[in-house]
Amino acid sequence: MQQGIHLLGSDFFEQKTLKVARNLLGKQLSFNGMKAIITEVEAYIGEEDPACHAAKGKTKRNLIMFGPAGYSYVYMIYGMYHCLNFVTEKEGFPAAVLIRSVVIKGVQSSLLNGPGKLCRYLGITRQHNAMDIISTFFVADLGQKVSCIKTPRIGIKVGTDKLWRFVISSPEN
DNA sequence: ACCCCGATCGTA
């Protein structure tokens, strides 16, 4: 990788999920030779969060969410799409951040502005579940400061009372 | 074996 770029490891992800989510905005993710800036995320936090996949306890699918921070959680949705998440918080506490939108230089935003779309474009599938983030997605802090807005999460029927969606509102100060 | 549902997306 380039010099001066700091890759985010388990120390970054093993924090409160809302903090991780907010701080993932503006970070760079590298996959299949493409560099994507994260512009929209959502937090899913614990068994008390009805929208979290861990709300009904541990299953084969959501097992990785119960493990230590710093691993990917990729699942298939609606039989056609995949969603990329980064597991957060301490082992035993199931939580993750869903990557909902990214931008890639020179790529139409319409191909990247949705969790299913960005996985399709980047080539992320279930085989990328439970991977070590630092050596698979190379999430990097480029030192870019961004501001953001908070909104309710999208596309869910429960848990819409929480403002757990974070979107970049302006690229720089 | 069967049924229901979904952290989506494209089309209408």
Added chain:
DNA sequence: ACGATCGGGGTT
């Protein structure tokens, strides 16, 4: 507003 499409998870 709606259908595509199929794996996960619970139930019979």
